[in-house]
Amino acid sequence: MKILLTGFEPFGGSELNPSAAVVEALASDPPAGVELATMVLPVIGIEAGDRVVERIESESPDAVIMLGEATGRPGISIEQIAINLRDYRMTDNAGKVASDEPVVEGGPDAYFASLPIMRMVESIRTIGVPASRSLTAGAFLCNEISYRVLHANAIANRRIPAGFVHLPRLPEQCLDADTPHASMPLDRQIAAVRAILQTL
Amino acid sequence: MKILLTGFEPFGGSELNPSAAVVEALASDPPAGVELATMVLPVIGIEAGDRVVERIESESPDAVIMLGEATGRPGISIEQIAINLRDYRMTDNAGKVASDEPVVEGGPDAYFASLPIMRMVESIRTIGVPASRSLTAGAFLCNEISYRVLHANAIANRRIPAGFVHLPRLPEQCLDADTPHASMPLDRQIAAVRAILQTL
């Protein structure tokens, strides 16, 4: 089984991004029986979405799992939905913001992830890592690439599992705060994403 | 160096308490050069304080580190202060509540922990675990035993390091929640408390 696994470069002033670290770790040690194609995407508006969609078209994976960081969330969250909205005040890594615009002009309002969400949540909890379904992935890059992929799959009638998973910050990103954010060590994040891949 | 290290039994419906788990782990594998006396205290009003004070008097440790669980806190927090207030709606394990009463009738309003707090915070961060100073330990049992110990030390003129450290929940305590609390794996909690002991 060939799975495309993507992460993001660091952004917002941090020098780390758990999603990139997890992708790199699993690239060099994939689950048994899984052929892994990996990408660490730039945190740049349209470019990130373009690149992941092109890779799906060239690579024809059997499933797509996209990873990103959700500052402040304490557990792994499997995203239920991607919405046709781009809206952020925090600049991406090209210095751009967006205000109340569609990801894809004329696209449907939203797509549910084509993932066995609650089965994935259970498989993560089974290894002792907190996890839950999330009902919003925001309206920043994480949502955007998720919408782009689900939209491209719908148009091409590619009936493969695909969706977005938000990861907590790494402890190393929370060492100078007077009041630390929630975080999760890298080894647990890797184990959780490995469990996700094994449900596919 | 002899250090008294205490934790608490589970309470509030949970079957685990990270403080008990950390005490047990360090009891069987103490830091080099440290003689560890350990206790896992009942979550019962006056009894918990009585027992730890008696143990200090019989054991004459060189330092006292008390551990407890702080639901929702994402990092290790070293408590700055213990206050002469007992006030809780959540029952202790004997079914008691308390309303606006002193821990020690006629005692001073509060005691600062006699710990090198910011040095401890730094030593924990050095091993990659989020930590911070906390300005309140609440008005439940954690605060109570801390006040009792600092008060007993003041009265007996025992000039030893003593204070309270709040630990996050364990991931295993956060597996059935739709929205998980912050948590920290046991191995990191053990490493953090080991780092604290090594600053003494």
Add this chain to the structure above:
Amino acid sequence: MKILLTGFEPFGGSELNPSAAVVEALASDPPAGVELATMVLPVIGIEAGDRVVERIESESPDAVIMLGEATGRPGISIEQIAINLRDYRMTDNAGKVASDEPVVEGGPDAYFASLPIMRMVESIRTIGVPASRSLTAGAFLCNEISYRVLHANAIANRRIPAGFVHLPRLPEQCLDADTPHASMPLDRQIAAVRAILQTL
């Protein structure tokens, strides 16, 4: 202009629901030029959705604004989206829970509210009341009636403004907590909903 304005009965142990109180206040003092049809709906799964859809069909309003309570949110939130998911552990007022099931079997994944959301947010801020767009209305009754209405409008090709607005708790609901939730006085909530109606 005829607007259907709905609220919910109290639920979850509270004796109040700000949405019912706002509906009652505006029913007896509607904005100038607005004919208001109002409903206070039972917090009961399918029944609430059935009743509001039937009323739209019998009443043919020019717009539909549905109100509900969002415990903990500090400002007025205009919901961007309603999703085809019913999933709640907290019982409704008929004692029912729901697990990972669709609101409408075979319906689209989600509908965006057909409201001028950011214009409504601005109109509320103009009168000094905090407001924002929300990207999730949860998967309880609030989301359900919103999905039901947007779905019924889509099927009937009723191109009218319709959507859901979450209100903070009333201060009166936060008087016995040791740590109060966010709340907003009723007069400000009424003024905010009045401002929403006046943007239509």
Add this chain to the structure above:
Amino acid sequence: MKILLTGFEPFGGSELNPSAAVVEALASDPPAGVELATMVLPVIGIEAGDRVVERIESESPDAVIMLGEATGRPGISIEQIAINLRDYRMTDNAGKVASDEPVVEGGPDAYFASLPIMRMVESIRTIGVPASRSLTAGAFLCNEISYRVLHANAIANRRIPAGFVHLPRLPEQCLDADTPHASMPLDRQIAAVRAILQTL
């Protein structure tokens, strides 16, 4: 009865401070039977404490109520304690920070407010405004002036009610946020502080 009521100037980039607004409102319309002396203090380290202590010595009030803003808190909070610690990363209005230093060299660790705290909490709830006891006023200016006043009263053996009350932000301070903080309208804040003064 003569009461000294103090607030603070705006800080941290805001143009408003609810404590100044409440002081100004009550100065021009004090509760019946109360002679009110008022100050709006600069948010500048030692100066703020110096000025309020000097005013107490020159004015000889029968009670001192100090007000300040607590960003994010949803209700009125009556502070239990002031601690002998000055520690803040956020600059005061003179551009100063402080790190782990005492407010008063050699002073006691902390003072409880000399206020009927739970009676004040009840009197505020009686008028429908959320309120609670708070166990920490932080280690910024609010704590500092509270400590300075309670210490000066202790030294001079002035047995008068004195303490600090944290107020939520005003709604007007929360109008541009994508995710608003908790806030409380000025009229409710004024009513709550009026209720506090009337318990004295």
